[in-house]
Amino acid sequence: MATTTDTKNYKFNHSMLRVKDPKASVKFYEFLGMSLVKKLSFPENKFDLYFLAYDGPGTPSHGNSVFDREGVIELTHNYGTENDPEYKVNNGNSEPHRGFGHVCITVDRIQAACQRLEGAGYRFQKRLTDGHMKNIAFALDPDGYWVEIISLRAGSEGPEDPEEQGAETDPKTYRMNHTMLRVKDAEKSLKFYQEVMGMSLLRTMEQPAAGFNLYFLGYPGSQGGFTADREGLLELTWNYGTEKDENFKYHDGNSEPQGFGHICVSVDNINAACERFEGMNINWKKRLTDGRMKNVAFLLDPDGYWIELVQNERFTGKDNF
Structure with a gap:
């Protein structure tokens, strides 16, 4: 594994969307030709993640591990939303919660x-x-x-x-x-x-x-x-x-009402990448050392959108999760 980091190795890996009913959402994206390339379950935290991507023989990321791809959609399902008649996501296109x-x-x-x-x-x-x-x-x-x-x-x-x-x-x-x-x-x-x-x-x-x-x-x-x-x-x-306009602000999708969650960039060396970002005066939402998950970090772009950082598994030869 590399001990330094080079942005030429980075990939815009996925975009995360919260969904009410994962069965309906996975069915829709599969109807659009995507494949469920990975599912991660976190029952102790009461949520599941579904990663969908184009995986046909002619696609750029065909056969790659989930974090060695671009153009992935991550659907996040918080348990119970599918049975809650009041639950509705913010799609990011309605005032005053556009982003x-x-x-x-x-x-x-x-x-x-x-x-x-x-x-x-x-x-x-x-x-x-x-x-x-x-x-x-x-x-x-x-x-x-x-x-x-x-x-x-x-x-x-x-x-x-x-x-x-x-x-x-x-x-x-x-x-x-x-x-x-x-x-x-x-x-x-x-x-x-x-x-x-x-x-x-x-x-x-x-x-x-x-x-x-x-x-x-x-x-x-x-x-x-x-x-x-x-x-x-x-x-x-x-x-x-x-x-x-000093007071103008877009909705980041993570404050209520929630919807879009983050974009994610996979990197060649997660530790070296975070050290590089640390030296650039960026705003962190979560450093690698924060919380229980020590293998993901989140930084904030100028509008407050969350950018997840994960290890590209091609450089380590082992799964992140």
């Missing part, structure tokens, strides 16, 4: 993929035919989290694309492309994710007419530049002017 925005799946044939979801009875926040943008849709998972759907094929225009007519869709070819977080101050957040977390800015989309910019970041790894067939990207959404 986390969505996860995004890229698909081979967007029209067929959306029709397949609708045919299975799943709801949509935005269909392909709604609004001006005919090449993206937003499905809703069982808890009302938004799942953006975009095409793997550059230039695909959804229903208006002749290549989409009558085409079938193969969920095994899909990718968990990105996770979107809203940020108050783009400059501060970009500096943090690049200089502290070691990510690269891969693409910027400026939308001055609509008053927002989108920034896509990722780790270099073996996947090349920004394309829709990548997995494990981070999309930061900055709405103009929020940085000038």
Whole structure:
């Protein structure tokens, strides 16, 4: 195992979402082509974790251990919520508790993929035919989290694309492309994710007419530049002017009402990585030495979103849990 740390080895491993009923949620993400690659149970603490990822032969992380991947979704189930009629997650998109925005799946044939979801009875926040943008849709998972759907094929225009007519869709070819977080101050957040977390800015989309910019970041790894067939990207959404409002704050998903929990970065050497972060004046939520779990740490980004740090098992040859 390495005794030093290099951010080139880091991976944007997973995004954690709390769910009410794990059976319904796992079924939904499996319907989207994902596989349950690991389940961890903590009965003494009354919660279970379900890790889902694309694991087909053509996927970038195929066959890897759970923390040696990108584009994983971790579902957290606290026992009893499925039987509580009052329990409801915060999906991050309703005022005044906005923060986390969505996860995004890229698909081979967007029209067929959306029709397949609708045919299975799943709801949509935005269909392909709604609004001006005919090449993206937003499905809703069982808890009302938004799942953006975009095409793997550059230039695909959804229903208006002749290549989409009558085409079938193969969920095994899909990718968990990105996770979107809203940020108050783009400059501060970009500096943090690049200089502290070691990510690269891969693409910027400026939308001055609509008053927002989108920034896509990722780790270099073996996947090349920004394309829709990548997995494990981070999309930061900055709405103009929020940085000038002293009182403005996004909801981190962990204060009530809860929903999204954290993003997670796996590292080559957890001790060396934490020592590096310690020297960078970052804010900790939990150091490695805090609490009972000595193999995970949590730091805070400029908006207070939690970033979990875990050991990539490829560098140690043994399971974390």
